[in-house]
Amino acid sequence: MKPSMTLPAADPRIEALLDAARSASALAYAPYSRFHVGAAVLADDGRIFAAANVENASYGLTSCAERNALFAAVSAGVRNVTAVAIHTPTGAPVSPCGACRQVIREFGPDAVVVSCCDGDARRSWTIDELLPGAFGPHDL
Numbered sequence: 001m002k003p004s005m006t007l008p009a010a011d012p013r014i015e016a017l018l019d020a021a022r023s024a025s026a027l028a029y030a031p032y033s034r035f036h037v038g039a040a041v042l043a044d045d046g047r048i049f050a051a052a053n054v055e056n057a058s059y060g061l062t063s064c065a066e067r068n069a070l071f072a073a074v075s076a077g078v079r080n081v082t083a084v085a086i087h088t089p090t091g092a093p094v095s096p097c098g099a100c101r102q103v104i105r106e107f108g109p110d111a112v113v114v115s116c117c118d119g120d121a122r123r124s125w126t127i128d129e130l131l132p133g134a135f136g137p138h139d140l
Contacts, residue, residue, distance in 0.1 A: 091119055
């Protein structure tokens with residue numbers, strides 16, 4: 001996928017979000033994959049919630065950083081996020097998995113998703129680009 005938009009180079013909210021995601025990745029519990037992911041979400045009230053991925057020996061019980069950050073925000077009363085940042089220990093930015101895309105859509109139907117990596121590259125998408133035709137509350 002190509003980036004959907006150009007982010008303002010000096011947007012302090014996005015920079016803070018990316019910094020929070022980078023910091024969170026250092027706290028990942030990833031003894032099996034060794035893939036330390038950090039994520040941060042920007043609530044519509046300006047608060048930032050960050051989290052890391054948490055693996056489990058029963059692989060299906062692993063929880064992604066993006067969902068952990070979103071659930072932390074929701075547990076604090078947030079119901080709308082405007083942006084999600086992801087940091088991965090890779091040479092190029094990585095997009096969120098399908099399950100994370102669906103959860104981002106639930107709480108950030110207009111959210112921008114920004115991904116950074118160990119290098120300088122960044123990518124960004126709207127959630128509609130990542131999950132076209134998404135199932136949501138309007139479908140119930």
